[in-house]
Amino acid sequence: MTASSRREKIEAMLADDPTDTFLRYSLAMELDKEGSHKDSLARLNELSIDSPPYVPAFFMAAQQLVRLDRVEEARTILREGIAAAREQNNSHAAGEMSEFLSSLGELGE
Numbered sequence: 001m002t003a004s005s006r007r008e009k010i011e012a013m014l015a016d017d018p019t020d021t022f023l024r025y026s027l028a029m030e031l032d033k034e035g036s037h038k039d040s041l042a043r044l045n046e047l048s049i050d051s052p053p054y055v056p057a058f059f060m061a062a063q064q065l066v067r068l069d070r071v072e073e074a075r076t077i078l079r080e081g082i083a084a085a086r087e088q089n090n091s092h093a094a095g096e097m098s099e100f101l102s103s104l105g106e107l108g109e
């Protein structure tokens with residue numbers, strides 16, 4: 001299955017259920033793979049401002065931003081993600097994002 005057909009399949013399922021968080025996240029990941037970073041980051045941002053925020057969206061957005069040499073933005077997203085993860089008692093995700101944030105300090109300074 002090609003990337004575009006995967007994306008098309010996800011988009012078709014989203015048409016049936018536009019609020020499905022995992023499908024929305026999956027579409028953002030496909031867009032990233034295709035190099036559509038602006039669209040991918042916009043969709044991850046939508047997930048991060050959902051109520052409650054979808055915690056994995058913060059981590060994936062930060063990783064994508066680092067690959068795009070947008071490290072300051074990645075740091076901001078990680079701090080927001082860590083707060084959201086802690087609010088949801090997701091210590092595993094908070095820990096992963098904290099480690100990634102620490103690694104960025106060494107690269108960016």
